[in-house]
Amino acid sequence: MNKLVQITPKDMVAVALQPLTAGEAIDYGAGTVTLLTDIPMGHKVALRAIAKGEPVIKYGFPIGSATEDIPEGGHVHTHNIHTLLSGALEYEYKPTHPEQGSAEPATFMGYPRAIGRPGIRNELWIIPTVGCVNNIAQALAREAQKFVGGGVEGVYAFTHPYGCSQMGGDQDNTRQILANLATHPNAGGVLLLGLGCENSGIDQIKPHMGEYDESRVRFLITQNVEDEMEAGISLIEELAAKMRKETRVACPADQLVIGMKCGGSDGLSGITANPTIGVFSDLLTAMGGSTILTEVPEMFGAETILMARCEDEGLFDKTVHLINDFKAYFESYHMPVYENPSPGNKAGGITTLEDKALGCTQKSGSAPVKGVLKYGEKLQTPGLNLLSAPGNDLVASTALAASGAQMVLFSTGRGTPFGCPVPTVKIASNSPLAQKKHNWIDFDAGRLLSGMTLDELGHELMELVLAVAGGKQTRNEINGFHDLAIFKQGVTL
Numbered sequence: 049m050n051k052l053v054q055i056t057p058k059d060m061v062a063v064a065l066q067p068l069t070a071g072e073a074i075d076y077g078a079g080t081v082t083l084l085t086d087i088p089m090g091h092k093v094a095l096r097a098i099a100k101g102e103p104v105i106k107y108g109f110p111i112g113s114a115t116e117d118i119p120e121g122g123h124v125h126t127h128n129i130h131t132l133l134s135g136a137l138e139y140e141y142k143p144t145h146p147e148q149g150s151a152e153p154a155t156f157m158g159y160p161r162a163i164g165r166p167g168i169r170n171e172l173w174i175i176p177t178v179g180c181v182n183n184i185a186q187a188l189a190r191e192a193q194k195f196v197g198g199g200v201e202g203v204y205a206f207t208h209p210y211g212c213s214q215m216g217g218d219q220d221n222t223r224q225i226l227a228n229l230a231t232h233p234n235a236g237g238v239l240l241l242g243l244g245c246e247n248s249g250i251d252q253i254k255p256h257m258g259e260y261d262e263s264r265v266r267f268l269i270t271q272n273v274e275d276e277m278e279a280g281i282s283l284i285e286e287l288a289a290k291m292r293k294e295t296r297v298a299c300p301a302d303q304l305v306i307g308m309k310c311g312g313s314d315g316l317s318g319i320t321a322n323p324t325i326g327v328f329s330d331l332l333t334a335m336g337g338s339t340i341l342t343e344v345p346e347m348f349g350a351e352t353i354l355m356a357r358c359e360d361e362g363l364f365d366k367t368v369h370l371i372n373d374f375k376a377y378f379e380s381y382h383m384p385v386y387e388n389p390s391p392g393n394k395a396g397g398i399t400t401l402e403d404k405a406l407g408c409t410q411k412s413g414s415a416p417v418k419g420v421l422k423y424g425e426k427l428q429t430p431g432l433n434l435l436s437a438p439g440n441d442l443v444a445s446t447a448l449a450a451s452g453a454q455m456v457l458f459s460t461g462r463g464t465p466f467g468c469p470v471p472t473v474k475i476a477s478n479s480p481l482a483q484k485k486h487n488w489i490d491f492d493a494g495r496l497l498s499g500m501t502l503d504e505l506g507h508e509l510m511e512l513v514l515a516v517a518g519g520k521q522t523r524n525e526i527n528g529f530h531d532l533a534i535f536k537q538g539v540t541l
Contacts, residue, residue: 049498052076053319054095056108061092061124063106063315063397065497068093084121089478090315090397090461092124104129107318109350111403124399131400133348133386135379136372141364144356148415151334154510156304156517157296159199159236162261166299167233168454168471168517170291171202172284174239175230177253178211178246181270185241188280195285199236199294201519203284206469206532212246218538223248224424225534227256228450230265234470236294237264237287239280244271263290296519302336304517305427307448307456307470308411309343311441313389314461314477315397318407321459321477321493326413327506328457328513333415333431340427340453341412342435343444344374348385349402350409354434358417366420370436377537392462411459423535427452442466442533455516457509463488467524469532471516474523475509490522 051074052062062076068087073080076095087093092106098118103110112129122128158166172192174185182205189205196203206229210222230238230253242250250267257265266283270276308325310317329339347354351371358364378385389398398404418431424447427433437447445456445468455470461477463485476482479494491512493505516522524530 050076052081052093054078055106055319058105058108060095060098060105062095063319064089064091064093065316082121084119085123087123088397092315092397092399094118094120094122094124096120098124103132106403107406109402109406111349111406112400125397126394126399129399131386131402133401135385136375139352139355139368141358141361142356143358143364146357146414146416148330148334151331153335154301154514155298156301156514157519158299158303158517159233159294159296160299161233163259164231165233165303165305165452165454167236169201169234170199170236170294171204171234172200172237172239172287172291173229173232173235173469174203174205174241174284175226176205176207176211177226177240177242177249179207179209180212180243180246181241182207184270184276184280187277188239188241188284191277191281192284192288195288198292200288200291204530206530208532208534210534210536211248213541214248215539215541218536219248221424221537222534223253223256225446225450227253228424228426228452229469229532231257231260232449232452232469234454235264236291237284238266239283239287240265240267241280242267242269244269301332301514302430304332304513305338305340305452305454306332306513307340307342307445307451307453309441309444309448309456310346310408310411310459312392312460312462312464313396313398313404313407314393316477316494317459317461318410319477320496321461321475322407322410323502324493324496324505324509325411325457325459325475327502328413328509329411329432330413330415331506331510332513333413336430338427338430338433339412340421340433340435340448340451341409342437342448343408343439344370344436345378345385345439346401346405346408347371348375348405349400350405353409354412354417357415363417363420367417367434370420370434374436396461411457421451423447424450438535440533442468442531443535445472446533447535455513457513459493465524465527465529466531467522467527467529469530471522472524473512473516487527488523
């Protein structure tokens with residue numbers, strides 16, 4: 049097994065594939081470097097002397113500039129690199145026009161819907177319109193477990209603290225996210241549960257739902273009934289009776305929408321797990337399916353790569369707004385746009401936001417960008433789409449589900465147990481994590497370092513996605529972890 053990897057020939061640094069010891073002379077393919085210090089797994093070593101102020105190249109692009117002279121063989125990290133990022137920038141459309149071939153069609157066993165794409169689950173969701181009825185939603189979900197069986201694959205309450213005391217666009221976002229989840233294909237039945245005096249009540253959310261199958265959605269305003277538990281269980285029983293008779297049938301894979309997200313990343317995420325997801329994304333979009341890449345702040349520093357792949361100038365303009373509007377959001381709260389990576393990212397070897405972004409965007413593969421979505425906007429155009437949402441794991445994953453993703457692929461180098469409203473496939477960047485946290489991890493991309501190829505891993509991940517779409521449970525589902533988080537962007541009254 050190699051000990052170091054130089055990702056591109058332009059790179060001034062190589063990444064340690066295992067813990068390395070000072071004094072070792074290590075061959076990295078294009079030469080040999082002698083280590084001046086111990087180098088943890090996932091961290092960087094200088095392949096040549098780097099002068100103070102010089103841009104440091106990794107993935108073929110700058111990840112920051114040296115804050116001091118760095119000798120050959122030295123550890124390259126937060127103590128001697130600083131970001132080059134700043135505020136809003138001017139961009140020029142320089143398309144690369146990536147070509148995409150076709151792929152053999154595939155199928156999965158799913159649940160057709162009268163309106164929209166098929167579901168990969170047939171679950172009954174209880175969605176509160178406001179946090180005031182969260183406990184009622186949870187109590188209903190507990191009592192409704194008796195209806196699970198047959199075509200009813202689960203009953204879940206998705207609680208949240210919002211739905212009232214919000215204003216303007218912040219309130220509209222909450223309404224749109226809840227409306228999108230109420231019409232999600234993975235929900236065979238939905239009880240939208242309101243209080244009655246909130247400013248994002250059922251009557252306000254309904255207009256955001258668009259066309260939907262009325263046989264699959266029920267509404268309950270708890271202030272309007274004497275016994276909300278009795279009324280709620282009665283409505284849930286109606287939905288369950290319809291769902292129980294439903295069975296899976298073969299559905300074309302081009303109807304899949306798969307979200308892509310990373311969190312708790314390490315220095316190997318951009319080398320193993322994220323490129324594996326990129327191979328998968330190219331395969332699915334070549335079949336006519338769709339993938340969605342999000343966490344805009346973690347595109348900062350790699351955004352020009354995505355802009356160059358926009359299919360036309362209109363999409364390029366939308367991507368420019370996607371990036372600069374998010375930077376303006378940071379600056380409106382007097383926060384630096386580069387307040388990232390997290391402590392866990394840094395411990396895993398990620399130094400700057402550019403370093404993180406260049407690894408993060410590997411998930412997008414090489415296909416052209418076909419769509420750019422606002423927060424809360426549903427996917428319309430098949431292919432690779434970009435979605436406006438923050439980097440926060442649960443907020444971004446919920447946003448992917450609300451935009452139509454039936455499943456989320458989540459790469460991690462540190463490990464995380466959470467699950468969003470849809471099946472959340474955890475992909476480890478390194479095999480030690482996959483072995484240690486096998487109760488969290490669904491797929492080991494660290495096998496790239498022990499002999500497997502990216503193409504092999506990408507095709508294996510496709511097989512796993514089709515299996516999960518056909519009913520195979522992810523670790524978060526087995527563990528019973530299902531959560532929802534909405535992007536809060538405004539005043540609380």
